[in-house]
Amino acid sequence: MKIKAVLFDLDGVLVNSPYFIWKSHNMAARKLGYPTCKKEALYKLIGMKWDDVIVSLIPQADVELFKKTANEFLKKMYGKIKVLGKANHTLKKLKSHGIKIGIVSGSNRKYADEVLKAVKLNIKLIDIRVHAEDTKMHKPHPEPILLALKKLDIAPQEAIYVGDSLLDFKAAKSAGVNFIGSLSGVTKAEEFLSSNVIYLVKDVSELPKYFDDRNFMFVRKTVAVIVKFQEKILLLKRSKRVATYPNQWSVVHGRIEDGESIEKRAIKEVKEETCLDTRVLRKGKKIIYIDENLGITWHMFPVLVEAKNDKVKLNWENAAYKWVKPEEIKNYNKYLEVFESFLGDKNAYNKGK
Numbered sequence: 001m002k003i004k005a006v007l008f009d010l011d012g013v014l015v016n017s018p019y020f021i022w023k024s025h026n027m028a029a030r031k032l033g034y035p036t037c038k039k040e041a042l043y044k045l046i047g048m049k050w051d052d053v054i055v056s057l058i059p060q061a062d063v064e065l066f067k068k069t070a071n072e073f074l075k076k077m078y079g080k081i082k083v084l085g086k087a088n089h090t091l092k093k094l095k096s097h098g099i100k101i102g103i104v105s106g107s108n109r110k111y112a113d114e115v116l117k118a119v120k121l122n123i124k125l126i127d128i129r130v131h132a133e134d135t136k137m138h139k140p141h142p143e144p145i146l147l148a149l150k151k152l153d154i155a156p157q158e159a160i161y162v163g164d165s166l167l168d169f170k171a172a173k174s175a176g177v178n179f180i181g182s183l184s185g186v187t188k189a190e191e192f193l194s195s196n197v198i199y200l201v202k203d204v205s206e207l208p209k210y211f212d213d214r215n216f217m218f219v220r221k222t223v224a225v226i227v228k229f230q231e232k233i234l235l236l237k238r239s240k241r242v243a244t245y246p247n248q249w250s251v252v253h254g255r256i257e258d259g260e261s262i263e264k265r266a267i268k269e270v271k272e273e274t275c276l277d278t279r280v281l282r283k284g285k286k287i288i289y290i291d292e293n294l295g296i297t298w299h300m301f302p303v304l305v306e307a308k309n310d311k312v313k314l315n316w317e318n319a320a321y322k323w324v325k326p327e328e329i330k331n332y333n334k335y336l337e338v339f340e341s342f343l344g345d346k347n348a349y350n351k352g353k
Helices: 018-032 039-043 050-057 063-075 087-096 109-118 143-152 166-175 189-194 262-274 326-331 334-343
Strands: 005-008 100-104 128-130 159-163 178-182 199-201 218-229 232-238 252-255 278-283 287-291 296-307 318-324
Touching (some): 005 143, 039 050, 063 109, 087 100, 100 143, 128 143, 143 159, 143 166, 159 166, 166 178, 166 189, 189 199, 218 262, 218 334, 232 262, 232 326, 262 278, 287 334, 296 334, 326 334
Parallel strands (some): 005 100, 005 159, 100 128, 178 199
Antiparallel strands (some): 218 232, 218 252, 232 318, 278 296, 287 296
């Protein structure tokens, strides 16, 4: 997909500030006689306007006094805050592709100015910024992102928003903007995936490799599990709730984490989606499948497994299933033709009998 701008959240995406924000929040709470909170409680709210975060956690607080007190503690920690994902190098690389750069953050501008200066992020690389003072509504409302698009004079489909929270995802989705979840901040991969976030990166340093000029093509590694029982193999019809390819027939797919065993992921994914107990028969070479519309190059690692029985119990990811003959699979979805060579001319799925 053609991209003209990448917009970034600040805390947890460009700088590792969430932990220090939480610490300063609790230090202020103790000083002012308010209850403290666990990291997880505050992390779920990061991205909102800071006033709203305080009210959500401490409804009885004097917001202005609390902000002033927390900021005094936070300023003492600026020296510990660092950039994430080699941010200066990353932004420079994106700019070299002709991409505009923006920051869209729930933080106020004064705090952002101080933090960006402390971490020595090159402000000249940033074309526009939107902060709490700039809009009436705040994330998860789309207004801050829509204002950034207006300033840049680009359409929603021409932008990507990079955030580290589900609030960021909801704001981007409401604005009609593509979203990439960064695992450098407050949200784990499982939380993003269960909310149907398609694109995930370890941190922003991974972004430039997905661009060729302004064309964005994300690479996603997945295990593609072909489940056999007797003379047939299993096809699943994906539910309406999944982010990619709803209502389409497929084999079992699952995201492969870095360093994870393909065979173990295959067994685990089949168990989660079908409740079937299986054993691995064989695995094949990587298959590359490019989806231009979705902007994803799928690196699929095929694995053939054998089920102990055909009693399938589906989870939420799938709406229906069928046991079919190997030669029939392409009749259900054309993409399934990519597994023909793996199955082999003589139905290699029978290997292991």
